[in-house]
Amino acid sequence: MPEAGAPPPMAQRLSRLELPDGAPLPSPYAEADRAQAVADLLAANRFDPDGLPPGPYSLHLAVREGRLVFDIRDARDAPLHVLALALGPFRRLIKDYHMVVQSHEQAVMEGSSETSVQTIDMGRRGLHNEGAELLVARLAGRVALDFETARRLFTLVCALHQRI
Numbered sequence: 001m002p003e004a005g006a007p008p009p010m011a012q013r014l015s016r017l018e019l020p021d022g023a024p025l026p027s028p029y030a031e032a033d034r035a036q037a038v039a040d041l042l043a044a045n046r047f048d049p050d051g052l053p054p055g056p057y058s059l060h061l062a063v064r065e066g067r068l069v070f071d072i073r074d075a076r077d078a079p080l081h082v083l084a085l086a087l088g089p090f091r092r093l094i095k096d097y098h099m100v101v102q103s104h105e106q107a108v109m110e111g112s113s114e115t116s117v118q119t120i121d122m123g124r125r126g127l128h129n130e131g132a133e134l135l136v137a138r139l140a141g142r143v144a145l146d147f148e149t150a151r152r153l154f155t156l157v158c159a160l161h162q163r164i
Helices: 028-043 088-109 114-139 147-162
Strands: 014-018 047-049 057-064 067-074 079-086 143-145
Touching: 014 028, 028 088, 028 147, 047 057, 057 147, 079 114, 088 114, 088 147, 114 143, 114 147, 143 147
Parallel strands: 014 057
Antiparallel strands: 047 143, 057 067, 067 079
């Protein structure tokens, strides 16, 4: 049971997500992956920034000057707080994730065996999980996320990185 005066749990979530306009992603598969991540994220998420008034929140997510920028705003889009994380710790995972996604796409297009496609997909999920865990760790003490929210945000981080 929440404490008296505490915001209801549903308030600590993202109700809106803004990504920068830019070059399209390199493939329809990547664009569909990004769109699905946004839809899933907005349908269900936990986003609880420490020290900010109760949500829901709007998030402007971008990559600027080698940093992952979380521009957190209130539901009316008024700025509340900006967090910037160095991309360095994510670079290897992002690179590996892109390579595995390309392999998956190629295997599907070439009609590879279902076992082969599933094996590649297992590797993709493993990298996805590792990226989500890193994101949760890097935001610890600043923004609390559930694992599925972190997974979807990691997908978007990869999509943003592809556009650079």
